[in-house]
Amino acid sequence: MCIFCKIIEGSIPCQKLYEDEEVLAFHDVSPQGPVHFLVIPKRHIPHILEAEQDILGNLLFRAQKIAGALGCAEKGARFVINCKADGGQTVDHLHIHVIGGRPLSWPPG
Ligand code: 5GP
Ligand code: ZN
Numbered sequence: 036m037c038i039f040c041k042i043i044e045g046s047i048p049c050q051k052l053y054e055d056e057e058v059l060a061f062h063d064v065s066p067q068g069p070v071h072f073l074v075i076p077k078r079h080i081p082h083i084l085e086a087e088q089d090i091l092g093n094l095l096f097r098a099q100k101i102a103g104a105l106g107c108a109e110k111g112a113r114f115v116i117n118c119k120a121d122g123g124q125t126v127d128h129l130h131i132h133v134i135g136g137r138p139l140s141w142p143p144g
Contacts, residue, residue, distance in 0.1 A: 039128035043077050057090065058097050069136025070105050070112060074098045080129040083116050107135040126137045 041047040043063065049061035052072055063071040074094050080086050095114070102112050112135030117124040 037128045038081050038126055039075050052101055053097060055123040058093055059103055060097060068134045070107055071134045080126045083118050083129055086129055094131050097131050102133050113139050116133055
């Protein structure tokens with residue numbers, strides 16, 4: 036079982052921000068800014084490449100709502116999905132990163 040599926044089943048703890056039948060959101064364990072949380076599907080979907088339209092919409096909408104609740108509405112934030120090796124994905128369970136609370140550089144290395 037992957038590490039995020041263990042978080043979903045509760046065998047690994049997380050700092051939960053939001054949960055419904057399909058979606059879980061929690062703070063990243065290694066935050067890259069004052070705000071850094073992850074939004075994941077509760078069903079194990081390895082990469083964005085396998086995801087269907089409805090769950091992508093739900094994940095992104097939830098990321099938007101939580102970013103606003105955490106104070107990112109005025110100055111914004113970075114919404115990121117890393118995919119497979121070239122995208123720098125290290126956990127093979129689809130997740131949206133939201134990083135905010137500081138200015139971020141672009142482009143990535
Ligand atoms: P990726 O590199 O796959 O896009 O991002 C994986 C993210 O998951 C990283 O930012 C990493 O800090 C986070 N992460 C890995 N293991 C855990 C964990 O056990 N708990 C939490 N909250 N975040 C984790
Ligand atoms: Zn998983």
